[in-house]
Amino acid sequence: MRILVAEDDAISRLLLITMLRKTGYEPVEVMDGCQAWEKLCKPDAPALVILDWMMPGMDGLEVLQRVRALSTDRPPYIIMLTANSGKQNLIAGLDAGANDYLTKPFDAEILRARLDVGRRMVELQDELVRSRETLAFLATHDPLTELPNRRAILERFNQELAHTRRHGDFLCVGMVDIDHFKGVNDSCGHQAGDDLLRGLAKLMTATCREYDAIGRIGGEEFLVIAPMKAGAPAGPLFDRIRSTTAGTGIATKAGTLSVTLSIGVATATETDTPDDLLAMADAALYRAKESGRDRVVIADQRN
Numbered sequence: 001m002r003i004l005v006a007e008d009d010a011i012s013r014l015l016l017i018t019m020l021r022k023t024g025y026e027p028v029e030v031m032d033g034c035q036a037w038e039k040l041c042k043p044d045a046p047a048l049v050i051l052d053w054m055m056p057g058m059d060g061l062e063v064l065q066r067v068r069a070l071s072t073d074r075p076p077y078i079i080m081l082t083a084n085s086g087k088q089n090l091i092a093g094l095d096a097g098a099n100d101y102l103t104k105p106f107d108a109e110i111l112r113a114r115l116d117v118g119r120r121m122v123e124l125q126d127e128l129v130r131s132r133e134t135l136a137f138l139a140t141h142d143p144l145t146e147l148p149n150r151r152a153i154l155e156r157f158n159q160e161l162a163h164t165r166r167h168g169d170f171l172c173v174g175m176v177d178i179d180h181f182k183g184v185n186d187s188c189g190h191q192a193g194d195d196l197l198r199g200l201a202k203l204m205t206a207t208c209r210e211y212d213a214i215g216r217i218g219g220e221e222f223l224v225i226a227p228m229k230a231g232a233p234a235g236p237l238f239d240r241i242r243s244t245t246a247g248t249g250i251a252t253k254a255g256t257l258s259v260t261l262s263i264g265v266a267t268a269t270e271t272d273t274p275d276d277l278l279a280m281a282d283a284a285l286y287r288a289k290e291s292g293r294d295r296v297v298i299a300d301q302r303n
């Protein structure tokens with residue numbers, strides 16, 4: 001594990017670095033508070049810090065206060081070092097956000113033990129952050145396809161609609177349905193159906209532009225949100241999704257399967273609500289199904 005050593009005294013710094021290397025740490029050394037602050041501002045800042053109180057440029061207490069003011073899910077574990085063992089210094093350092101405190105001359109074994117405590121705290125913190133990120137992902141994503149789930153994609157829909165209206169662009173929304181999907185489940189089994197859904201999710205993601213959004217809204221239905229520049233046609237993007245799917249086999253447990261898509265598309269006007277757009281896209285999807293499937297139907301906003 002990397003550890004930042006901020007110490008202006010060359011002898012003390014050498015002792016610290018030698019001890020840290022012997023115990024398996026990877027020291028990153030700086031010689032003043034300004035250098036320490038610069039290192040700690042970076043995204044790859046060390047998670048463990050030994051910070052001397054008295055340093056040129058910026059003292060350790062100021063560095064500590066600045067670091068604790070940063071907004072981060074992974075704050076570093078900081079041990080303050082000082083030659084002053086007074087009670088007031090100890091209180092000031094801990095109040096400013098130090099995790100631990102050692103006076104000079106320090107005992108190498110005590111420092112090693114306290115660093116091990118810090119390492120365990122950092123590892124626990126990382127585990128908690130990963131768990132929180134996993135729970136957040138599960139709350140907003142479909143577990144089968146890993147696309148945004150219904151709630152998340154509808155929230156994105158509302159955000160994109162508001163954004164495009166502020167900037168004078170417009171938004172297209174496509175309701176996508178797999179043709180004859182029930183037949184796949186019935187003839188090839190639900191495992192093959194799941195494989196097909198996963199494969200289609202990846203295929204559509206690769207076919208869409210990086211700023212489009214795709215979510216699974218239930219069963220074999222997906223929602224595609226496509227911001228468009230004023231005057232740009234809505235059809236080509238969705239027809240590319242349709243034609244790419246029709247021409248690409250998807251690997252499943254039952255072998256490679258080919259499917260087609262029916263897509264209903266609505267484009268937003270100034271007065272359309274999200275519910276209006278979804279209803280128009282759904283009606284256009286119904287017309288695509290009724291007129292033979294494997295096609296894109298654009299909703300007529302005038303009806």
